[in-house]
Amino acid sequence: MPTYTPPTEDQLFILHEVLKVQENEALEGYDELTPDLTGPVLEEAGKLGAEVLAPLNAVGDGGCELENGVVRTPEGFRAAFDLLRDGGWTSLACDPDFGGQGLPGILHAAAGESHSAANMAFMMFSGLTLGAYRAIHTHGTDEQKQTYLSKMATCEWTGTMNLTEPHCGTDLGMLRTKAEPRDDGSYRITGQKIFISSGEHDMADNIVHLVLARITGAPEGVKGISLFICPKFLPKEDGTPGERNGVVCGALEEKMGIHGNPTCVMNYDGATGFLLGEANRGLPAMFVMMNHARLDVAGQGLFQAAAAYQAAAAYAKDRLQGRAVTGPAAPEKSADPLIVHPDVRRMLLDQKSFVEGARAALLIAAEINDVSHRHPDAEKREEADAMLGLLTPVLKGFCTDKGFEMTVEAQQVFGGHGYIREWGMEQFVRDARIAMIYEGANGIQALDLVGRKLALNGGKTLMAFFEEIRGFIKAHEDDEMLARNFLSPLKSASKDLQAAAMYFMAEGVKNPNNALAGSTDFMHLFGHVLLGWAWARMAVAARAGLESGEGNAAFYEAKLRTGRYYMARALPETALRLARIQTGAAPVMDLPAEAF
């Protein structure tokens, strides 16, 4: 079974040398983010991940059990959940008025990596809870906030997101779950929801379901959907769990992975629900939770790749097999370690350069998220919110597609052993696979990106992204090494992205399918530009670190070499994506449906 080493040094480099969070005075709370705080926090977070959660990952793969409506989580999960709660890890970035510690989200994002990498299925319990927290925080009444939030910040009560029904997932306009108004202002919820992660379990005193349903007489389609709070136990006056509500787990799904988290069929049989936000405005309210979840899921893709990469790198340094073509590297041994072989290094560098680039990109996004909440200037907050909206589908789609691909490459490094359960590599693959599917399948992310986000604010947000990159290149192009290895490939990739956007504008008007046929290619193109930018920023910081003569020179050197690999071997994919995009609708649409 793989052991797990938290990426603390890398995270501190990104926070303090790339983003220089401690110098960002405009953001409330960022001045606290000195290495004195972040170092110990990330160390402690890493300990919990490495020592408690990682050993439970294979255990969790054994699955949950449903008996008489009760779901038993895997052995050891409850105790670990107590440690997560008691360590304050769930409430880190929550509102101090409602049970939180009020620290910047970027710190929570960094701390969360070690937990999710170590045990993805386990971390879904709290991850979804915090999404629900945010939805209630944004749209709840004062009373609702008082009732639920502080208990959810600590995960004393957990949360769920109930959207999907058997006949509709993406197309929520078709949903049938009913909400009948009662005289007391509450609603009677009736219907069936499927694919509900953490829908029922034994780790919390209460489970707060956020449920999409249609109020009697509401319009058809998405404009008649409302969001309800539907707790497993109805809170009593004193805030403690009271009467059992009419919502039960009917079955657990047998699935490919994330067995440590119960995927539930939830049956609502006249359950009591409380309207959250406005009637018929449930979808936008749910999207507060959804957008939060999408960034979480982007992390899941990346973090499984990070954990799998570690294991693969360790195996490649340990396993003796074959000889280096240029002569024995370990002549005293019966064979050289796998890592002498160029093709093994290629696989490892694919992974390493993706993982480190995506880690930086996600923390860049976390900072933008903090700007959208913490900046004193409302205009800056709005711009940041729009930028996050633009980057969210890119991060979700790209990091989970690539993250999965990297778990497959990590598994490949193990040869036949990678296919065997006890080595733990195939679990990474099975677990990471879901991240491409849930919270909006990646095709939906691409559609959101091309169909909605490109035109956000009349295209101004996209322009701002390009402007950011242009400014960055300009500021550093005097450094010849940076210019050659990082800035020039970034410029070229960024041009490909602009050309693709131009193509969509020019040809999408004639036929929207000219844009939609290339949506996934565009998402990947954008993802590469984003990671290329992240790598270029890391290269600048690593250069500065080397020049300072302080810090870990070997770390900076490795950073530059890993970055050069990404720029030289991964980034050129943008040209292929552009070429595909420019073939337009015809290749995709020409074949009649019956010929498939």
Add this chain to the structure above:
Amino acid sequence: MPTYTPPTEDQLFILHEVLKVQENEALEGYDELTPDLTGPVLEEAGKLGAEVLAPLNAVGDGGCELENGVVRTPEGFRAAFDLLRDGGWTSLACDPDFGGQGLPGILHAAAGESHSAANMAFMMFSGLTLGAYRAIHTHGTDEQKQTYLSKMATCEWTGTMNLTEPHCGTDLGMLRTKAEPRDDGSYRITGQKIFISSGEHDMADNIVHLVLARITGAPEGVKGISLFICPKFLPKEDGTPGERNGVVCGALEEKMGIHGNPTCVMNYDGATGFLLGEANRGLPAMFVMMNHARLDVAGQGLFQAAAAYQAAAAYAKDRLQGRAVTGPAAPEKSADPLIVHPDVRRMLLDQKSFVEGARAALLIAAEINDVSHRHPDAEKREEADAMLGLLTPVLKGFCTDKGFEMTVEAQQVFGGHGYIREWGMEQFVRDARIAMIYEGANGIQALDLVGRKLALNGGKTLMAFFEEIRGFIKAHEDDEMLARNFLSPLKSASKDLQAAAMYFMAEGVKNPNNALAGSTDFMHLFGHVLLGWAWARMAVAARAGLESGEGNAAFYEAKLRTGRYYMARALPETALRLARIQTGAAPVMDLPAEAF
């Protein structure tokens, strides 16, 4: 659970209109391959796959069981194996002197698709048997042939391949299994082998293990390895199974997929073995079996993709979700079928264009294989053998990498349902995954291709491949439609392949890592050129079909459109692969091992 429809129409098109096998008079037995024979044979093969084997696929996923040394295969496997045997499917292309029907291998390859696509794990029992058949056929003494072959042709006795040991897989030079000579000419085999597919089971009267071991006093390394026949039951004088041999299954591996086939730890404890071929020449003898297995595995990758694609296409036409952006396609329904969405079509066309292209490529290879065995001219046989040697690693690596990727895309079409066991899509992914690993992990295929096969016959075989493509393009470039849509992209891809080979020649001399760092990219580049060529040949045949005014015009039209998709959207990947190759060793080798 997915149903399965055999690709008979497509196979007949490739056999009779693309390859025109029935007109190939030089090859013994090809004159029999008229549609009168091939049609009914493929129909019947398809029936067995669709009606018997496909329904057992999910059953098989439940796994085999080991108790007291006995392995029980999944319910229904034994009866199905009898049908496979009794239908003559295993012996189709075997030598008539030793239990076979002597039909051309290409017919067996085509018939086998329906079986392997329907149930990959099940078909591993007979697949490995036929590989062992071939090794004994090539290297066995007359007595050995008499004893084993006719029983193995019918799979009355099955076969296995025993190479891997716990500490060595790829690097067989390290193997430790001992073979001590006995006075009667037999050997005492002692050691442990792992990852032995079909190593023990309840479906045959005997199991014939081919085992690599080192004879007492033999040189170290690969030059001291010999191959042995080590049957579970020692054959009696009358040819029936006699005394139980000292080889037992010690454990079954818990693995990611192919649960229907037992992956065994085999313990040899002074088992009696009989030398097959020459002493210390075991590796080349085993390679007869291995090369056969590699083409089989190439098929596994493709066939799982083919089965998964079918299911995905059916789902996309059936599942209602969302509306076409250009206006409702099924206004009478609550939503349009998924297939109206460009991104869903993109996923399906990725799969369809790969599956049909790779199917043609594998049948082209099967024909080359037949030339290598059946052509009257020895020189032609040798050339064909070399060409097959060149194409084998390309087909194994490319078809399994891509095949797996396509099962993942097929699963993606199902959204959340794709992750749930009962829909069967995740099994395709788990099963297909092994094909990238076993019979030489794909990195080893790439190494074989670049390190050995490119220089085969002083590069003449590679030149012959390019010449073949050049001649084909020249012969058809007057057709303006073909030239634009097929020949021009093929020419460009082929140029990329040549440029990559030139780069290896020029730079590999300076540093072999300049070639090895790009080996996997080269394998994929080559795979695309091969499929591009296969598609261009199909386009020529489809064109001719349309012009003839006979046959199924819709089929030919669909063929051309699917091919255009491949040429426009898949083939341009060759430029990316070339760009990566030309970055050489540095990006891959620069990072010191300790920095991983």
